[in-house]
Amino acid sequence: MQLSELLKQKREKKQLLMREVASLVDVDTAIISKIEKGDRRPTKEQLLKYATALDIDYNKLLTLWYSDKIYHEIKEESLALKILKVAEKRIKQELKNT
Amino acid sequence: MQLSELLKQKREKKQLLMREVASLVDVDTAIISKIEKGDRRPTKEQLLKYATALDIDYNKLLTLWYSDKIYHEIKEESLALKILKVAEKRIKQELKNT
DNA sequence: CTTATATTTGACATATTCTGACAAGAATTA
DNA sequence: TAATTCTTGTCAGAATATGTCAAATATAAG
Numbered sequence: 001m002q003l004s005e006l007l008k009q010k011r012e013k014k015q016l017l018m019r020e021v022a023s024l025v026d027v028d029t030a031i032i033s034k035i036e037k038g039d040r041r042p043t044k045e046q047l048l049k050y051a052t053a054l055d056i057d058y059n060k061l062l063t064l065w066y067s068d069k070i071y072h073e074i075k076e077e078s079l080a081l082k083i084l085k086v087a088e089k090r091i092k093q094e095l096k097n098t
Numbered sequence: 099m100q101l102s103e104l105l106k107q108k109r110e111k112k113q114l115l116m117r118e119v120a121s122l123v124d125v126d127t128a129i130i131s132k133i134e135k136g137d138r139r140p141t142k143e144q145l146l147k148y149a150t151a152l153d154i155d156y157n158k159l160l161t162l163w164y165s166d167k168i169y170h171e172i173k174e175e176s177l178a179l180k181i182l183k184v185a186e187k188r189i190k191q192e193l194k195n196t
Numbered sequence: 197c198t199t200a201t202a203t204t205t206g207a208c209a210t211a212t213t214c215t216g217a218c219a220a221g222a223a224t225t226a
Numbered sequence: 227t228a229a230t231t232c233t234t235g236t237c238a239g240a241a242t243a244t245g246t247c248a249a250a251t252a253t254a255a256g
Contacts, residue, residue: 002188018203028246033204043244063177067184070168079161080189084182086165090100091178116232126217131233141215 003064004038010054011036024053041068101162102136108152109134122151139166 011021018036022029025046034040042050047065051058074080109119116134120127123144132138140148145163149156172178 017201019201029203030205030247031245033202037204039205040244059177062175063181063184066172066175066177066181067188069171070181070185071188073167074164075189075192077160077164079157079164081186083161083164083168084186084189086161087168088179088182090165090169091173091182094173115230117230125215127231128218128233129216131231135233137234138215 001064002038003041003061003068004036006056006061006064007050007054008036010056014054016054021050021053025049041065099162100136101139101159101166102134104154104159104162105148105152106134108154112152114152119148119151123147139163 011018018029018032022032025032025042026049027046031040031042035042042065044062044065047061048058050056051061070084074083077083109116116127116130120130123130123140124147125144129138129140133140140163142160142163145159146156148154149159168182172181175181
Protein backbone atom coordinates (compact mmCIF):
# COMPACT_ATOMS: atom_id res chain seq x y z
CA MET A 1 0.00 0.00 0.00
CA GLN A 2 1.41 3.34 -1.03
CA LEU A 3 0.89 6.54 0.86
CA SER A 4 -1.16 8.10 -1.90
CA GLU A 5 -3.55 5.16 -2.07
CA LEU A 6 -4.00 5.04 1.67
CA LEU A 7 -4.85 8.70 1.90
CA LYS A 8 -7.37 8.41 -0.90
CA GLN A 9 -8.99 5.31 0.54
CA LYS A 10 -9.30 6.83 3.97
CA ARG A 11 -10.82 9.98 2.59
CA GLU A 12 -13.38 8.05 0.59
CA LYS A 13 -14.18 5.84 3.54
CA LYS A 14 -15.00 8.95 5.50
CA GLN A 15 -16.94 10.31 2.54
CA LEU A 16 -15.02 13.52 2.53
CA LEU A 17 -14.51 15.72 -0.49
CA MET A 18 -11.02 16.76 -1.42
CA ARG A 19 -12.10 20.27 -0.63
CA GLU A 20 -12.90 19.24 2.90
CA VAL A 21 -9.65 17.41 3.46
CA ALA A 22 -7.88 20.36 1.95
CA SER A 23 -9.44 22.57 4.57
CA LEU A 24 -8.45 20.24 7.39
CA VAL A 25 -4.91 19.83 6.14
CA ASP A 26 -4.79 23.51 5.31
CA VAL A 27 -3.72 23.36 1.69
CA ASP A 28 -5.17 24.00 -1.75
CA THR A 29 -7.43 21.31 -3.17
CA ALA A 30 -5.04 20.96 -6.07
CA ILE A 31 -2.39 19.76 -3.68
CA ILE A 32 -4.68 17.10 -2.27
CA SER A 33 -5.40 15.90 -5.77
CA LYS A 34 -1.74 15.66 -6.56
CA ILE A 35 -0.99 13.90 -3.30
CA GLU A 36 -3.64 11.27 -3.97
CA LYS A 37 -2.33 10.85 -7.48
CA GLY A 38 1.17 10.38 -6.16
CA ASP A 39 2.42 13.41 -8.01
CA ARG A 40 3.49 15.06 -4.80
CA ARG A 41 4.46 14.06 -1.32
CA PRO A 42 2.84 15.96 1.53
CA THR A 43 5.14 17.88 3.83
CA LYS A 44 5.74 16.41 7.24
CA GLU A 45 3.50 19.03 8.75
CA GLN A 46 0.71 18.16 6.36
CA LEU A 47 1.19 14.52 7.15
CA LEU A 48 0.52 15.18 10.80
CA LYS A 49 -2.65 17.07 10.01
CA TYR A 50 -3.67 14.29 7.66
CA ALA A 51 -3.30 11.78 10.46
CA THR A 52 -5.69 13.75 12.63
CA ALA A 53 -8.09 14.60 9.83
CA LEU A 54 -8.45 11.06 8.57
CA ASP A 55 -7.80 9.33 11.85
CA ILE A 56 -4.77 7.37 10.75
CA ASP A 57 -1.85 6.30 12.90
CA TYR A 58 0.84 8.86 12.38
CA ASN A 59 3.68 6.37 12.53
CA LYS A 60 2.08 4.41 9.76
CA LEU A 61 1.88 7.50 7.61
CA LEU A 62 5.41 8.47 8.45
CA THR A 63 6.73 5.07 7.53
CA LEU A 64 5.02 5.15 4.18
CA TRP A 65 6.11 8.72 3.67
CA TYR A 66 9.78 7.93 4.08
CA SER A 67 9.52 4.68 2.18
CA ASP A 68 7.96 6.48 -0.72
CA LYS A 69 10.77 8.96 -0.74
CA ILE A 70 13.46 6.33 -0.63
CA TYR A 71 11.73 4.24 -3.22
CA HIS A 72 11.70 7.06 -5.72
CA GLU A 73 15.31 7.84 -5.06
CA ILE A 74 16.60 4.39 -5.91
CA LYS A 75 13.94 2.69 -8.01
CA GLU A 76 15.88 3.09 -11.25
CA GLU A 77 19.04 1.61 -9.82
CA SER A 78 19.77 -2.04 -10.33
CA LEU A 79 21.64 -1.84 -7.04
CA ALA A 80 18.51 -0.78 -5.19
CA LEU A 81 18.24 -3.79 -2.92
CA LYS A 82 21.92 -3.78 -2.15
CA ILE A 83 21.70 -0.12 -1.27
CA LEU A 84 18.93 -0.78 1.22
CA LYS A 85 20.91 -3.58 2.79
CA VAL A 86 23.92 -1.38 3.30
CA ALA A 87 21.78 1.38 4.76
CA GLU A 88 20.19 -1.15 7.09
CA LYS A 89 23.56 -2.35 8.29
CA ARG A 90 24.58 1.18 9.07
CA ILE A 91 21.41 1.88 11.01
CA LYS A 92 21.85 -1.31 12.99
CA GLN A 93 25.43 -0.44 13.68
CA GLU A 94 24.35 2.93 14.91
CA LEU A 95 21.77 1.41 17.23
CA LYS A 96 24.45 -0.77 18.79
CA ASN A 97 26.58 2.23 19.61
CA THR A 98 24.02 3.83 21.88
CA MET B 99 32.75 1.55 5.80
CA GLN B 100 31.33 4.91 4.87
CA LEU B 101 31.84 6.64 1.58
CA SER B 102 33.89 9.43 3.11
CA GLU B 103 36.26 7.01 4.82
CA LEU B 104 36.73 4.93 1.72
CA LEU B 105 37.59 7.93 -0.41
CA LYS B 106 40.09 9.15 2.13
CA GLN B 107 41.71 5.74 2.57
CA LYS B 108 42.07 5.21 -1.13
CA ARG B 109 43.58 8.62 -1.63
CA GLU B 110 46.11 8.04 1.09
CA LYS B 111 46.93 4.60 -0.21
CA LYS B 112 47.77 6.21 -3.52
CA GLN B 113 49.66 8.92 -1.71
CA LEU B 114 47.79 11.66 -3.41
CA LEU B 115 47.27 15.14 -2.03
CA MET B 116 43.78 16.51 -1.83
CA ARG B 117 44.88 19.07 -4.32
CA GLU B 118 45.70 16.31 -6.79
CA VAL B 119 42.44 14.48 -6.31
CA ALA B 120 40.66 17.79 -6.62
CA SER B 121 42.25 18.25 -9.99
CA LEU B 122 41.29 14.76 -11.14
CA VAL B 123 37.74 15.09 -9.91
CA ASP B 124 37.61 18.65 -11.16
CA VAL B 125 36.52 20.46 -8.02
CA ASP B 126 37.92 22.81 -5.43
CA THR B 127 40.18 21.29 -2.78
CA ALA B 128 37.77 22.55 -0.13
CA ILE B 129 35.11 20.28 -1.57
CA ILE B 130 37.40 17.27 -1.33
CA SER B 131 38.11 18.11 2.27
CA LYS B 132 34.44 18.32 3.04
CA ILE B 133 33.71 15.11 1.20
CA GLU B 134 36.33 13.24 3.18
CA LYS B 135 34.99 14.74 6.38
CA GLY B 136 31.51 13.63 5.46
CA ASP B 137 30.26 17.20 5.40
CA ARG B 138 29.24 16.90 1.78
CA ARG B 139 28.29 14.19 -0.61
CA PRO B 140 29.91 14.28 -4.02
CA THR B 141 27.64 14.70 -6.99
CA LYS B 142 27.06 11.63 -9.12
CA GLU B 143 29.34 13.04 -11.76
CA GLN B 144 32.10 13.58 -9.25
CA LEU B 145 31.60 10.08 -8.00
CA LEU B 146 32.30 8.70 -11.43
CA LYS B 147 35.49 10.71 -11.74
CA TYR B 148 36.47 9.58 -8.28
CA ALA B 149 36.10 5.96 -9.33
CA THR B 150 38.50 6.49 -12.17
CA ALA B 151 40.91 8.69 -10.24
CA LEU B 152 41.25 6.35 -7.27
CA ASP B 153 40.60 3.14 -9.15
CA ILE B 154 37.54 2.09 -7.21
CA ASP B 155 34.62 0.05 -8.48
CA TYR B 156 31.93 2.50 -9.42
CA ASN B 157 29.09 0.32 -8.25
CA LYS B 158 30.65 0.11 -4.84
CA LEU B 159 30.88 3.87 -4.66
CA LEU B 160 27.35 4.27 -5.92
CA THR B 161 26.01 1.87 -3.32
CA LEU B 162 27.72 3.72 -0.52
CA TRP B 163 26.64 7.03 -1.99
CA TYR B 164 22.97 6.16 -1.93
CA SER B 165 23.22 4.41 1.41
CA ASP B 166 24.79 7.47 2.91
CA LYS B 167 22.00 9.59 1.62
CA ILE B 168 19.28 7.32 2.91
CA TYR B 169 21.01 6.89 6.22
CA HIS B 170 21.06 10.59 6.87
CA GLU B 171 17.46 10.95 5.87
CA ILE B 172 16.14 8.48 8.42
CA LYS B 173 18.80 8.11 11.09
CA GLU B 174 16.89 10.19 13.65
CA GLU B 175 13.71 8.21 13.19
CA SER B 176 12.94 5.37 15.55
CA LEU B 177 11.08 3.83 12.63
CA ALA B 178 14.21 3.73 10.52
CA LEU B 179 14.46 -0.04 10.18
CA LYS B 180 10.76 -0.38 9.52
CA ILE B 181 11.02 2.25 6.83
CA LEU B 182 13.77 0.34 5.08
CA LYS B 183 11.76 -2.85 5.22
CA VAL B 184 8.77 -1.21 3.62
CA ALA B 185 10.93 0.33 0.92
CA GLU B 186 12.49 -3.06 0.28
CA LYS B 187 9.12 -4.67 -0.11
CA ARG B 188 8.13 -2.08 -2.62
CA ILE B 189 11.29 -2.53 -4.65
CA LYS B 190 10.82 -6.29 -4.66
CA GLN B 191 7.24 -5.88 -5.69
CA GLU B 192 8.32 -3.65 -8.52
CA LEU B 193 10.90 -6.19 -9.67
CA LYS B 194 8.20 -8.85 -9.86
CA ASN B 195 6.10 -6.72 -12.15
CA THR B 196 8.65 -6.59 -14.92
C1' DC C 197 -28.77 18.16 -22.46
C1' DT C 198 -27.06 21.79 -19.40
C1' DT C 199 -25.79 23.22 -15.12
C1' DA C 200 -23.42 22.77 -10.96
C1' DT C 201 -19.87 20.66 -8.45
C1' DA C 202 -15.66 18.11 -7.97
C1' DT C 203 -11.29 16.80 -9.59
C1' DT C 204 -7.22 17.21 -12.47
C1' DT C 205 -3.66 19.48 -14.90
C1' DG C 206 -0.28 22.85 -16.21
C1' DA C 207 2.11 27.19 -15.76
C1' DC C 208 4.23 30.12 -12.95
C1' DA C 209 5.87 32.26 -8.33
C1' DT C 210 8.07 31.45 -4.03
C1' DA C 211 10.71 28.91 -0.77
C1' DT C 212 14.03 25.62 0.43
C1' DT C 213 18.03 22.89 -0.30
C1' DC C 214 22.25 21.85 -2.74
C1' DT C 215 26.52 23.06 -4.79
C1' DG C 216 30.62 25.71 -6.06
C1' DA C 217 33.88 29.52 -5.30
C1' DC C 218 36.52 32.00 -2.44
C1' DA C 219 39.16 33.57 1.48
C1' DA C 220 40.84 33.26 5.96
C1' DG C 221 42.25 30.23 9.72
C1' DA C 222 44.41 25.98 11.54
C1' DA C 223 47.38 22.16 11.15
C1' DT C 224 51.36 19.89 9.33
C1' DT C 225 55.89 19.59 7.35
C1' DA C 226 60.39 21.23 5.77
C1' DT D 227 59.90 30.44 10.68
C1' DA D 228 58.21 29.69 6.23
C1' DA D 229 55.90 26.86 3.00
C1' DT D 230 52.48 23.78 2.10
C1' DT D 231 48.35 21.30 3.03
C1' DC D 232 44.02 20.91 4.98
C1' DT D 233 39.81 22.88 7.18
C1' DT D 234 36.07 25.96 7.93
C1' DG D 235 32.67 29.54 7.19
C1' DT D 236 30.22 32.60 4.15
C1' DC D 237 27.99 33.79 0.20
C1' DA D 238 25.99 33.55 -4.55
C1' DG D 239 23.88 30.81 -8.04
C1' DA D 240 21.75 26.46 -9.42
C1' DA D 241 18.66 22.96 -8.70
C1' DT D 242 14.69 21.13 -6.48
C1' DA D 243 10.46 21.31 -3.86
C1' DT D 244 6.30 23.48 -2.73
C1' DG D 245 2.33 26.69 -3.12
C1' DT D 246 -0.98 29.49 -5.91
C1' DC D 247 -3.96 30.12 -9.39
C1' DA D 248 -6.74 29.45 -13.47
C1' DA D 249 -8.38 26.67 -17.00
C1' DA D 250 -9.63 22.01 -18.56
C1' DT D 251 -11.79 17.77 -17.64
C1' DA D 252 -14.76 14.61 -15.30
C1' DT D 253 -18.74 13.51 -12.51
C1' DA D 254 -23.29 14.05 -10.68
C1' DA D 255 -27.86 16.37 -10.38
C1' DG D 256 -31.74 18.35 -12.27
